Amino acid sequence: MQEILLLLWCNMNISERNTPTLYLLPVPLSDTDPHAVMPPKCIEVACTVKHFIVENVRSARRFLKRCSREIDIDTLTFSVLDEHTDPADVARMLDPMAEGHDMALMSEAGCPAVADPGALAVAHAQESGYRVDPLIGPSSILLALMASGFNGQTFAFAGYLPVETGARTSKLREMERRIMRERQTQIFIETPYRNNKLIAELCRVLPPDMKLCVASDITGERQSIITRPLRWWGKAHYDYGKTPTIFLLFS
Amino acid sequence: MQEILLLLWCNMNISERNTPTLYLLPVPLSDTDPHAVMPPKCIEVACTVKHFIVENVRSARRFLKRCSREIDIDTLTFSVLDEHTDPADVARMLDPMAEGHDMALMSEAGCPAVADPGALAVAHAQESGYRVDPLIGPSSILLALMASGFNGQTFAFAGYLPVETGARTSKLREMERRIMRERQTQIFIETPYRNNKLIAELCRVLPPDMKLCVASDITGERQSIITRPLRWWGKAHYDYGKTPTIFLLFS
Structure with missing residues (x-):
């Protein structure tokens, strides 16, 4: 049947x-x-x-x-x-x-x-x-991936990072390994009020030459999609604190 | 600056x-x-x-x-x-x-x-x-993920599987581990003339209760997106041999 x-x-x-x-x-x-x-x-x-x-x-x-x-x-x-x-x-x-x-x-x-x-x-x-x-429509994950300039031949979306510090650092280290070994672009999100804190944390935990794409308010009036090395983000002024934003890492 | x-x-x-x-x-x-x-x-x-x-x-x-x-x-x-x-x-x-x-x-x-x-x-x-x-438009990867019924909170796209048998089997085992441990949906593609062979191979290598979604001719006249356990695919009649098709695994 x-x-x-x-x-x-x-x-x-x-x-x-x-x-x-x-x-x-x-x-x-x-x-x-x-x-x-x-x-x-x-x-x-x-x-x-x-x-x-x-x-x-x-x-x-x-x-x-x-x-x-x-x-x-x-x-x-x-x-x-x-x-x-x-x-x-x-x-x-x-x-x-x-x-x-x-x-x-x-x-x-x-x-x-x-x-x-x-x-x-x-x-x-x-x-x-x-x-x-x-049906065809907007996906912040896919639009951010397209605009990041990162590898679109293999990529992973992880949803939210763990909240607990230890598990969060392990997860970031695992992502780093998958970027280096598998050339797999890593994509994740954060609660908007924690966006700024997350960027500072990425700069602290990951190598300064790793690249971060921050894609904010995709398809909106204030859309901003910027890919730069973490060493650049470490010195940059930004405020993504209230805007839906998605993050991508690659090297 | x-x-x-x-x-x-x-x-x-x-x-x-x-x-x-x-x-x-x-x-x-x-x-x-x-x-x-x-x-x-x-x-x-x-x-x-x-x-x-x-x-x-x-x-x-x-x-x-x-x-x-x-x-x-x-x-x-x-x-x-x-x-x-x-x-x-x-x-x-x-x-x-x-x-x-x-x-x-x-x-x-x-x-x-x-x-x-x-x-x-x-x-x-x-x-x-x-x-x-x-810009917003069709992505077979995203449309297939939506329609698979699989976990959309964490997923990975692997592109083409390795062609060499040993590396191919290792890759499938790795995908199985990531499904079981991380609940990560696994997505991949194949050259259309090898689609039928790939389905038979998945049935051979992976557990029969693992679920396979085969999404074929997405947005086309003959669009077909079917999710069933591998034990079902092992007995089914199908021919995806000339059609662009994308595959998703989950448990």
Whole structure:
């Protein structure tokens, strides 16, 4: 049965087109007009799907209203999948798909299921044999990697660094090893109010000729993406303290 | 001087707006209409920039013509940056920026400077203090990660696996360790004619309960993104032999 299903999928058979789809619907990273930064297909899906799984209902409603004033938000259903969601509750969020409805998954910013808890819903959709359709949109991780000038042939995203000092230093040392041995670009994030402290820490712990790219407010009004050796960052004046920022290391 | 420059950048001072920009201009992954899958800003940059660094001149010209018939292709300049380019030649490709012109970097498919040699040009632009502006577009790596249902909080892209059997098996074992110890999703690619062989090899080398996502012809007519345990793939019928496909492992 599953083998037959796979053949159908590969051949894009008519029956496959009738399978409900979970659209992975990106949203802008900053307060920009969706029509300027999103491909038309995203706007189209935003305007037609009726059942959503979202990280934050308020920001999801605001995004949908900016896509089209004609969307009747009150006719839509929203399930919340955020860091507080019990994983046991996620499977039920896909119930509308069992009834034949398409759904869309949305993060608070950027691409869903990357650096957020949305992957749980995608995993259930995959297990249920539903079609999963990832839509093109902004990802701060990918945009920062492109603009860093670092190796894009092999790279890793680590999410947040450990908070505890010992574990944090070990993690940075491990990243240094992977840069030197594997030529693997290392990407990570930090809570905005700790950005400045993190840069000082990187300058202290890592070799001064290692390169740091600081990519801040990507796609926003104050976008700034700067790659320089740590010895330069050690002397520079900067203030990234309130802005979503992503960090990349390479040598 | 460099410290002053950084302050200017962070504040988006007028002088910064006059700095030439290297736009990182994505192109579609498959033979789709750019207007359907690209955000308006990409089309706008494609229609206004006059100096390009491209992986392949023919496909770049075709993309630009599809963006607008009004572009006079013969007035544009193209430098080729591909796998055969001598790295020593890349700095000179940015000469138009020294004269104050914006430039755009384009890959053959998807986002430039990711899984292609374009990062060399970006590195030179960063060193020269030019503005680097990554535009939103399709990345098979990111779209596959979103749709896999695997961990998007930490992941790594390895490019191509080693060709030699011993090194290849070691690499797969290393990936298995990183999945188990770090919960890090592993992403890699293969030359299309070896796709089917690779799936059989993964089934042989890795534990049967490890999960494989095969993401094929992403954004294309025959897009298929399927996540199942290796024990399922070992019995499935498939043929990914001629299609650009990306592979993801997780447990």
